[in-house]
Amino acid sequence: MTTTDSARVSSWRLLLRNPVTAVSALILLAVAVIAVSANAIAPQGVNDVDVPNALRPPSGGHWFGTDELGRDVLSRVLVATQASMRIAVVSVAFAVVVGVTVGVLAGYRGGWLDTVLMRVVDVMFAFPVLLLALAVVAILGPGVTTTILAIGIVYTPIFARVARASTLGVRTEPYVAVSRAMGTPDHMILRRHILPNIAGPLIVQTSLSLAFAILSEAALSFLGLGIQPPQPSLGRMIFDSQGFVTMAWWMAVFPGAAIVVIVLAFNLLGDGLRDVLDPKQRTIAEARRAQR
Template sequence: MTTTDPNDTRLSSWRLLAGNPVTLVSALVLVAVTVVAVTANWLAPYGVNDVDVPNALAPPSASHWFGTDELGRDVLSRVLVAVQASMRIAAVSVALAMVVGVAVGVVAGYRGGWLDTVLMRVVDVMFAFPVLLLALAVVAILGPGVTTTILAIAIVYTPIFARVARASTLGVRTEPYVSASRAMGTGDLYILRRHILPNIAGPLIVQTSLSLAFAILSEAALSFLGLGIQPPQPSLGRMIFDSQGFVTMAWWMAVFPGAAIFVIVLAFNLLGDGLRDVLDPKQRTTVEARRRER
């Protein structure tokens, strides 16, 4: 009987990721976006709220690469800081959703019975509402702001992680090594930590990448409606809202914030697709077979 070296499997996974140019480019883009988000305050050439009315609606130039808005504020500086805020909100909200959702899904899938039924019915009720509508309801109850936006997005995406975790746990809990561990008298917490969680990590990683993309969109939508990040702090959604009356005379006010949203969301989605090809055994087998044919 042959055994597979975990190091060989890990190395093969990295080779598959590196061999996909789309995934590699999207990962590099996200690394660059992360660096920008961390260093935005130092990279911004001007203050985000430095008003220069005589220089209002100036087109892109050497002094203002992305032009200026209706108050003469530098669009590049505001986009950089807005990307920082969007990435921070997306990361924190998705992390909260993942922690709560995975806990609910793993407990429901592992224990089963009435507990599984009750928890999943609650999840189904939350799924009955459209994502943006549920987020709007949460913000309307708690009031607009950064903290409320984080909570709203976290609440919206918790059921998604719960379903993914439960479905994966149902498949893993019947595996022979789990049954053997349980027969040896091993505690449930040890089984969950040692056997269940490591073996459901793949789908959760893919879902995290996809959820980050939609969290960026959700934050932009809430800010566009005036329920997310509040002025004077810049946000990509609010910048697009403010540009509506100047689209014909200052296209750069809408194009650059919109392009930032587009690039970040697309990169997260493409990275999620690449990770799925590597972490999903069925998808991975298909990808490897196609490459051998070439």
């Protein structure tokens, strides 16, 4: 086994030995399965109206109860989770591609390009996340595509800053200087040396950004600017439950619980990844394991 393979195995062992991280990973694996197969495993149609059975509490026939129109809450939570995960993944992927490109170029090139790109990023950072997302949706109109674009734009500056800071640290390393002296093209240096060595912080930031993307989508849908009816959304389900909280608590509790569990799992997984991928945090974690 090579040194790289040994380090990779050690990283996985350290990650899985943390019970909180392991449980978080299992939860997210289950969420991923739901996101892929929600329509197949949903016990009923998400828009099957059954007014005589409206506002029924959780039971054997409806595990999560029914809403004001008699629709099965479990089915709607499953499909809404699928929609939220799809929006979060696509929007964060957009932010990663654009943000990392901007950050790596700014950090590697430096000079006027760094100044211009980072000033644009600073201007975007001046606006609160949700306010900027609301502005984008207000301009382009509500909908799934607009929600994805709004969340992607909001989180692009975060990845740009993380990528730039990491690139500034890597570009001064001796192996980068040697590659430059040998006449290696910049795109080869970026692909072989820069990107692999800044992947750790970006992976951690991706996990954390997915959590906040879920929250952002729920907030936009709650305000009526995200996913539009009749397609279910966790945020919209919570909004619709406001008038029935005292008589049908399950309408708000189960969608809210889904948001909390997914966001918490992403955050805890991000903390675990940071302990493994950050050399300083990894040393501390290994020292703690050795003391036990």
